[in-house]
Amino acid sequence: MRYYFVILLCKTIPPLPRRGGGVNQEDFPLKRYIAGLACAATAVLGVPALASTAHAQAADPISALKSQLKSGNGVAFVDTLKIRSGKKSTILAHRKGELQFGASGVEASDHTTQLRFEEDLLAFDTEENTFGAEEDDIEKTETEKDLDRLFSGLTEPERVVRVKNKAYIWGGAFGQFLPQDKPWLVYPQDTFGLTGSLGQFVNPTEPATLKALLAHATVKRPTAYSGKITFGELHKVSPWFRVAHEAPLSKQQAKLVVNWRLFLNADRLPVRLTTSSSDFANGPTSTIDTRYSGWGSKVTIDAPPADQISTMKELNERFAADTPIPLLTVK
Known part of the structure; x- marks a missing residue:
């Protein structure tokens, strides 16, 4: 001026x-x-x-990111997951949410995932078993009903709030079995929910992750970078990646390659990240497109009220011991 x-x-x-x-x-x-x-x-x-x-x-991207890591600051994000098999590409999920920063990085997150497929695809088909006793038929029918509810719940939005390494889940598959007055489930370990693996597992708002990406960049421009990085390298530097992939990586998984493209705004802050990977050769390719907005905005993410939280023990008690549901088993 x-x-x-x-x-x-x-x-x-x-x-x-x-x-x-x-x-x-x-x-x-x-x-x-x-x-x-x-x-x-x-x-x-x-x-x-x-x-x-x-x-x-126009500071370097890592310095620009660190300048945003202040208590109460945050950023919004939107993920879109596409699966490509051959010439066919399908949008499988959308996820949107917010990240709350602290001096050391991401302190809390709040996101909601919506899967995109027909409920009929997950319906549990039932058949009359004319060879069993009547009591066994009734028991089986009830089990199948529970599985129907579990699978149909996957078509409902699933919200996950993470605060201080604790995760609270609302809706989705678990929501089908929680009481209305206690609709939040506190999970016994940090998680992104049942749909967590369908969102962006690379987080450029983590300084260590951003540094690793830039170190592997083969294209470097003021506002655009691209390159490749392995699952093993991400697992070493990224808490976000380790939560997204809760189980330890096998040697084969650690070698999986992620192709990525990162776009920055004029302040050298991430505004878009796309990642593509495939679990095996010639298999379907998953591409996650993430947009970031509202850098520097005030974000406050709190745990749900204590009187609205159910525990995994309470959830398991709602099922008979002879009605196993693998998705509800906690190791």
């Missing part, structure tokens, strides 16, 4: 009087002449000074 004002000021000052010209000194006082020289000098010096300021503002 200051440079723009200088340009306007220069345009209001008449050109220097030519020797022998008919300009009266009273009409062109010495003060205006000096002002004209000052204006010209300021305009000339303003360009490199402005460029220097812009260069200072």
Whole structure:
């Protein structure tokens, strides 16, 4: 704005009087002449000074990210998961949420995942078993009903709030079995929920993760980077990745390669990340496209009220011992 004002000021000052010209000194006082020289000098010096300021503002991506890691700061994100098999590409899930930062990085997160498929695909088909006793038929039918509810719950939005390494799950498959007055399930370990593996597992808002990505970049531009990184390398540096993949990586999984592209805004902060990977050769490729917005906004994420939280023990007690549901088993 200051440079723009200088340009306007220069345009209001008449050109220097030519020797022998008919300009009266009273009409062109010495003060205006000096002002004209000052204006010209300021305009000339303003360009490199402005460029220097812009260069200072365009910090390296890691420094820019660390400047955002303040208590109460946060960012919003939206994930879209696509599965490609052959020539067919299908959107499988959407996830949107917020991250809350602290001085050391991500302190809390709140996201909701919505799967995109028909409920009929998960319906548990039942058949009359004419060879069993009537009591066994009734018991089996009840079990199948529970499985139907479990699978159909996957078509419902699942919300996961994570605070201080504790995860609280609302809706989704678990929500089918929780009482209305205690709709939140506290999970016994940090998790992104049953749908957690369907969201972005690479988190460029973690300084260590961003540093690892940039170290593996094969394309480096001011606002665009791309490269490859393995699951094993991500597992070493990223708490977010370790939560997304709760089980330890096998040697084969550690070698899986992620192709990534990262786009930054003018402040060198992430605004888009795409990752693509496949679990085995010639298999379906999953691509996750994540958009980040609202850098520097105030974000507060709290655990649900204590009187609205159910425990895994309470959930398991709702099922008979002879009605096993593998998804509800906690190791």
